[in-house]
Amino acid sequence: MSPDPVHRAPPRPAHFFAQQRDWPGYFNAVAGKGPRETLIQALDHYANHAGPLNPADPPLAIDLAAGEGRDTAELLRRGWRVLAIDAHPDAIARLSSRSDLAHRDRLTIRQESMEDTHLPSCSLLNASFALPFCAPDSFSDLWARIAHALRPGAIFAGQFFGDRDSWASLPDRTHHTQSQVHALLRIAGLSPIHLTEDERDATDCADAPKHWHVFHVVAQKATTPTPNRTAP
Numbered sequence: 025m026s027p028d029p030v031h032r033a034p035p036r037p038a039h040f041f042a043q044q045r046d047w048p049g050y051f052n053a054v055a056g057k058g059p060r061e062t063l064i065q066a067l068d069h070y071a072n073h074a075g076p077l078n079p080a081d082p083p084l085a086i087d088l089a090a091g092e093g094r095d096t097a098e099l100l101r102r103g104w105r106v107l108a109i110d111a112h113p114d115a116i117a118r119l120s121s122r123s124d125l126a127h128r129d130r131l132t133i134r135q136e137s138m139e140d141t142h143l144p145s146c147s148l149l150n151a152s153f154a155l156p157f158c159a160p161d162s163f164s165d166l167w168a169r170i171a172h173a174l175r176p177g178a179i180f181a182g183q184f185f186g187d188r189d190s191w192a193s194l195p196d197r198t199h200h201t202q203s204q205v206h207a208l209l210r211i212a213g214l215s216p217i218h219l220t221e222d223e224r225d226a227t228d229c230a231d232a233p234k235h236w237h238v239f240h241v242v243a244q245k246a247t248t249p250t251p252n253r254t255a256p
């Protein structure tokens with residue numbers, strides 16, 4: 025007998041699945057969604073300041089923990105060369121089989137974990153809702169690799185999760201205070217273009233209440249090395 029439509033449970037939101045790292049469940053919940061706002065802001069900033077991309081030699085963007093590819097598809101559509109990295113086989117399968125990938129020949133996909141993947145020099149590094157899932161004891165090393173990969177003038181886009189987020193107490197998550205976020209940007213030589221601190225309670229899932237505390241960041245690396253600020 026088919027379930028009574030009146031009593032069918034409402035679909036669970038994506039964060040229900042992300043909490044338990046159920047990535048196939050997460051990918052189903054976000055299927056068909058468009059690019060993240062932080063990526064759009066980063067791409068618009070780059071286009072406004074660097075002008076049109078050279079189609080014969082497009083710059084490289086890294087999409088770290090790319091998931092099923094909503095941001096990778098937008099990067100390709102805007103003419104970038106893209107290295108998409110994700111640790112989960114289902115992410116790789118879904119991304120590879122997307123039907124909306126423009127310039128497919130400009131896309132490289134690697135199934136690797138952010139804790140030990142090599143990050144080549146790039147003009148944009150996108151980490152949408154990715155960094156909190158890095159193992160805490162590997163985060164400093166990952167951030168050093170991100171900082172090193174960003175060329176002068178390159179853009180970082182993504183989220184840091186804050187210390188008051190409900191998931192901050194989970195042992196496998198990496199969260200930061202506001203001052204730690206600012207310190208991370210500073211040590212990477214990044215100046216914020218957009219930085220929003222979003223703190224609120226989710227109202228859409230009664231069985232998995234969630235307090236969000238998220239920093240949405242778009243930041244640019246200095247075009248010249250930062251002068252050494254030691255005392256005279």
Ligand SMILES: C[S@@+](CC[C@H](N)C(=O)[O-])C[C@H]1O[C@@H](n2cnc3c(N)ncnc32)[C@H](O)[C@@H]1O
Nearest residue numbers: 047089090091110111112115137138152153157
């Ligand atoms: C919340 S999803 C975000 C996906 C995509 N960036 C987006 O904005 O929809 C987190 C992603 O991180 C990936 N992930 C989790 N832990 C990872 C790790 N240690 N290394 C690489 N990817 C990881 C998951 O497979 C998943 O695709």
